[in-house]
Amino acid sequence: MTNPTTITAPEGLPFIEIEREVDAPVDAVYRAHTDPELIAQWLGPRGYEMEIERWDIKRGGGYRYIQRDGDGEYPFNGVVHSASVENGIVQTFEFEGFPGIVTLEYMSFEDLGDGRTRLHGRSVFPNLESRDGMLQSGMDVGVNEGYERLDELLAAAEKSVSA
């Protein structure tokens, strides 16, 4: 049984908000976001291969990756304003299929105790049209499947530590 993911698009405001609980400690969840070998195993929908060109999630860093399935290639890039487990990650995000539409993403990692974490994400778009376009792109499938894959990755890591 997986935890639910809440995706909210507030009326009239160019934001997408995501909330998700994860049954793993905050340090492990943060590492799964910042370690390139881990992120490649869970980000995005099932059935895609994630090729990482750069994954340098620290203040002043940046990233570029390509999601591939049988049909095509989807490259993304951004720069990292700041990143720490305490204050979360603030980074830009651009899908190169729509060059110039850049969003600012906030992701924070709330320690719930008992080895559990709550993720709070906010994407801030440059206008309402690009926010609505993102919603209509089917991004919810990628987000939901991605967090299911994150659960599986963290459960497998936990099992290998316990074994």
Added chain:
Amino acid sequence: MTNPTTITAPEGLPFIEIEREVDAPVDAVYRAHTDPELIAQWLGPRGYEMEIERWDIKRGGGYRYIQRDGDGEYPFNGVVHSASVENGIVQTFEFEGFPGIVTLEYMSFEDLGDGRTRLHGRSVFPNLESRDGMLQSGMDVGVNEGYERLDELLAAAEKSVSA
């Protein structure tokens, strides 16, 4: 006689928009934004000294500077998502007096011909409260005086080229 600066805060949307015409060619106006020796001569209100720690305005670059007057120090920092005269500058912006409130700034440079340029700026805030706080901070004084100083700098450069 200086050109007017238009600062707009659209009702209900977390944006501040700035428009300003400048009587100088687009390349010179862009260089005044990206060259650290030039930016230090005009950015911000009169009566402040701008100390630049880093000014690297290119894709993946970043900046940090401190505005100083008799009363205090005001440090700012950000990272640069992309920068070109054709597509403008997209960068983050954080006043370290309010750490964690990061905005995304778009600035584009429209060539009006006849050696004139129109600047279009948009700052995208993470919420309405921080946008309204910025408006109430007296930022309009800094923006207006900054562009007056930019006019003076570009006029002086033009004069020295013509001389």
